[in-house]
Amino acid sequence: MRVSLEWLSEMVTVPWPAEELAERLTMAGVKVEAVRRPFDGLSGVVVGRVEAMDRHPASDALWLARVLVTEETGTGARRLTIVSGAGNPRPGDLVCVAPPGAVLPGGWRIDRQEIRGQVSEGMLLAASELLLGAKPRPDEEILVVAPDASYPGGPPRIGQDVVSLLELDDVVFELDLTPNYAVHCQSVFGVAMEVAALAAEVDPACGRVRKPVGEWAGEGPPVSEVARVVVEEPELCPRYVGCGVVELKPGPAPLWLQRRLAASGLRPINNVVDVTNYVMLEWGQPLHAFDAARLEDRTIVVRRARPKESLVTLDGVERNLDEEVLVIADARRAVGIAGVMGGENTEVSSATREVLLEAAHFDPRSVRRTSQRFGIRSEAAIRFEKWVDPNTTPVAADRAVALLREVAGGVPARGRIDCYPRPYEPRRIRVRPRRVNLLLGTDLDATDQANLLERLHFEVDAVAAYPAPGREAATAAQPADREIDLWVTVPTRRQDVAGEADVAEEIARLYGYGRIASTMPRGQLTRGHRRPVRQAADQVRHHLAGLGLTEVVTYAFLHPGVFDRLRLPPDHPHRRAVRLRNPMTEDQSLLRPWLVPSVLEAAAANVRRRADSVRLFELGTVHLPAGKEAEELPREETRLALLLWGYDGPPAWNRSRREVDFYDLKGLVEEVLAFVGVDGAFAPATPRITPAGRRWSRPRGGPLDTWARCTRRSWRPTAGTAGRTWLSCTSRPSWNWPGPCASTCRRPASPAPSGTWRCWCPGHCRRTGWRRPSAKGPAPSWTAWSCSTFTRGTRSPKAGAAWPTPWSTGRRTGP
Amino acid sequence: MTELRELERALSAVEAEARSAVEAAARPEELEALRLRYLGKKGRLTALKREVGRLPAELRPEFGRMVNRASAAIEAMLASRLEALARDETARRLEAERLDVTFPGRPWPRGHLHPVYQVWEAIEAIFVAMGFDVAEGPQVEWDDYNFVALNIPKDHPARDMQQSFYVAGEMLLRTQTSPVQIRYMRARCPELPIRMIAPGRVFRRDDDATHSPMFHQVEGLVVDRGISLGDLKGCLDLFAREMFGAAARTRFRPSYFPFTEPSAEVDVSCTVCGGTGCRTCGYSGWLEILGAGMVHPQVLANGGYDPEEVTGFAFGMGIERIAMLRYGVDDLRLFFGNDLRFLEQF
């Protein structure tokens, strides 16, 4: 959301320079992302009068203009001859002239130059060159300045600087609004209310907001002759205000209005549409103008769409509707998707003479669902889905009617349609100042708090309250003596303020978060705990890094084709993976059930980058589908993968390197097992591949097809030596490392699925305590790091049962 | 008498001969041979000793002393020569075995922990020392926990800020670590105080230089009687100083999260320029590091606590964000590219 400072200043007196205002708004929660001066650099451009417009003698596409830029005075008139690309200005028209030496926004300096044999003394400007919103086009016409008095500083004069004429020294704030502030700050008026609340601290006079209201008297026919309105769905459309304007003269809107739209990021279209957009920016109330003559039977019906109904929206796309969609219809067909976008069939055109102006309040959820479904993020939808104050609706409609009369020559119809069966009442919230202080850590008395709230135009009644019966009186927060309660009436435009805590936030942000003193929580001392298994995991990670392996972190996603590339049999359990319903890309559509593909990919990427020694590990989570898929969360396990590839270490002048082999990896696995105090044994697995699976090695097409293709060239670090990848992965739930012994002590019943080799713990691996080193016999292999460390304080599962996850996987909605 | 003179001359000759022979010897073995040649049973000195019979009895002791003196002299000669040879040998060997200590050593391979996990551990350590428990929750989570119990019902605009990956039915990949708040409170209720952090993986449908579909967050939650916004400020001030150095300052700005009220966005003084303004902080002097706030009464109630009786604060931060600030990394994707040349710098 962009807000022009010039526009803002019309409604509120800003006592600070732009940067300071931005800082103060940011610190009050209305985050100013950037302070822009879009016209920075613009200088020397003046108003001139065309005296003659002729064809360029040497070109059909060019024109030669004679422009008066200084009136006939004592020093004499100054006239310039300028070559122009468009010939639309007629003699007598006022245009914007950049004489030699002028600078356009962005620093483009204009010089005298020769074009096709004619010296051009400057340039005639089009709207896009002054950043007035229009899209730059090759056939864009020269901007003609209307000689009327609608400009802020009166009618334009020859030689007048356009900066003062069109207020091109404006500052634009770019706001980054969180959803709650978006409710009331998506309009210049809303921001002005915030500015006023802040400025009132400096000067109470600055706390007043000059509301941009429009006054008009119905001079035309009664509005019922323009159209009549039937709201069939008051739940989804609680308020519908309609005004009629006739005898309109569509055309370009005045420059001041175009400029404000452009500063706010909207493109000028024509004066009728521009007025609806202008009022939307000003009041936050989206408006729509229907060409009343094109409304069948001059009727507006707010209803749900009929099955198989369709509508071509203003963006030219045909939308298929159904009963879920709220539409604005005439007697026969839909003419707009309520709150989202109007239809082409009743669009305002240059032929439009009378319009029905719609200002409504739609149900935010319904608008949100519809805009998401059709993928239309229109300015209207963005506002409606947050909340548009239903009590501002007629004010905005009045403002629009008044503007249409002013800038489009319209005549207002008599009267106003207003369907508002159940008016929204402002909320009244009970606020206990003591409770607010407790929540904020402040010491503000009831009067201070009330004053802060009144700056936001909240009405506050102070009520002396006596100890309430029951629970409240008993709590520590509420001592038994007399207290003041505040009853706060929140305007309906502040839908985000719903409870005492919300009011506390309003108090805090106006008081200033920075002024609240930092304290430390008081209370019982506690010791911070980490689950023993997490401590163990971290120790193993540090140990592996000490052993020369580098930790990687890979995405938890997999490509479904990876199982074929790794030649897993079709019925392999690893192929049962949790599938995402809406992945970003196909190669991220599965949640990985094992780490192997991820670390292989990480290694391959490094080999592609010409690494010659890759030693990796990842301690990561995998997800295994639960039995009852939609009722139970997938099982989540922490696994460890180790990978060695290439040489056994960095090169050195005094050592010959060798390639790692199976026994390097086996040694590493044994080291990890010893470190965590687990005995391990190795045996060939089925299918028997000795001594280690060729399946992982030398990917020459075949098994590792895809990554073989991308790595083949760099796969051999030196000529004649094929690189071999040695990989270990804790690949079974039964080896739920570093889980409890009970589950690791069992010899797995089925062959290890990795197909290379497997490791299990025969017999006992639980060692408790330590033994004194004995002089006789071999030293006992003891470790202070026994398995019982992992299980301390947790219940050991039954033999064979899976180790329980530390959270419940079931679905429970209530406490 | 002349015989004695004669023998004395012969002794001197042997001694002189031995001296020159010993001095010429270059190796210990040669010295051993010389010992045998002069002092052995068949040696030259022993042979001279036998000549004693030619002398009259009164001169014999005199001759004996002369022989012993010569024998001792030769012994001494041999010993000193042996010692000299040994000294030379050591010197020679030392010379031969001298090391050039300036040559590079044989490298030991060193591994590296991932920077994101290093920061994760650092954050954990700070809060554990402050008495926070480390809690966990599942990465595949129920919509109820991830959104509804946190005051984000269906059709809530806040869902736009967090585009989710859906799994099956009402299951999704958690978009934040905040659901652990609910799980933790429900598991502990009515215990007090609650002080926990929950680090973990989260997922959002986003992928560019500053967003990744998977990243890591740390959630924090404190619930007790009388917890205030001031306490939140105090805790996070302390965290910022521990994490970014004693000079780090914080700034709290009002913000919005559906599950906290009041809410705050927390900035820390720029780690690069210290607050004077630079490219990293967009010339503002501040860096956004985390979101926080007082736990919304409804969320406390969803956790089983009575919001009239207890209050609490919660915060959440992105670990990658902190890692980027701490190490000056400007592209989030580097953390998940797993380029060893990158990882080996941490």
Ligand SMILES: [Zn+2]
């Ligand atoms: Zn900086």
